[in-house]
Amino acid sequence: MSAEPIATPSGPWCPDPIRQQRADYTLEDLLHLPDDAPRVELVDGIIQVTPSPTLGHQDISSLLWMWLRAHAPTHLRAAQAVGVALNTNTSRQPDVLLRRADVAPDRSLLVPADVVLAAEVVSPGTRRTDRFAKPGEYAAAGIPYYWRVEQDPVHVYAYRRGDRIGPGGERQYELVADSADLIELSEPFEIKLPVAEITP
Template identity: 35%
Template sequence: MSVAPKQPEHTTPAWPTPPSGGYTADDLDTLPDLPPHTELIDGSLVFVTPQSSFHFETILTLLNGLRRTVPDDLAVKGEMTIVINGQQRPEPDLIVLRAEALGGGEETQYDAADVVLAVEVVSPESKERDRETKPLKYAKAGIQHFWRVEKEKGKPVVYVFELEPATGVYVPTGIHRDRLKLSAPFDIDIALTLAR
């Protein structure tokens, strides 16, 4: 008499169950076992897919260029969440913020009121969030400058926007290929050449 092999048990992940009314910005610091770079959009958790080499190299190029040119009263941070309100805590790929907002290095978030520039590098899975959802939320929070970076023929293209004070929406101020040279929010000159 033979014994049938034991079938493996199929388990499903223990996804967090959202509370009535959705999660809050503070929940991101207390929920156990969240994947890295989890965002909060409209009270819902958003998990990001692993980043591509293009995404990583673009962020690194912009981060190094911004850090090289940023004035002393501002600071550059990568992949840190910003609190817009109780149900909005997105994570831009890069931010430039007032240096006075920096803490002792233990902070997990920054207040949107301290952010001068938010940068999103668009990924295939985040196109709608990076092109529509997040820019609207950043503008509503009063973040003066927004850059959206897209991939075109394997190279980054930076779409630059500035908040129009009368309407409270972003208006395009330029499209940059090969070189990003700006005078706002400070003097910036970055070659858009990615490492290989």
């Protein structure tokens, strides 16, 4: 009698529930996801499927990417939804980021030293993560600047990694500007961003 092969479940890819319970996924696993895998983030060894963004979220994200692309100096480049390996078992995908221009274009996973600014557009399903979890993770990883963009009305909150130490011993972000009209900053470059230009 011969053994029957185990049937492979049909349907879209999803994380292995046993590995999810063990929280033992790593960055290496992300690099080997199948082509049909949805957009995911890795948080403390657990793969989280990110919800599909709304059209309004995507409009703001695209407009911010285009504005940064048009205004950033040549040593910086804007990108959208590229993974950033924050540590061995956590990777996030900021909605928009500014990276160093000398990073190889074939990279699909950046390290914090590659990233100058991470920006998140807040949606109803991501409020807690974008307001609390991600800024803490980005600051702990050493990303110098974080922008949070709220919708309805569009309002930009710009943060810089400061000297204040958080409960885990890492430096935290401090708010340096916020406006629904005009964001003016001298870092990471001279910025004069009319919020209307990223408002759909």
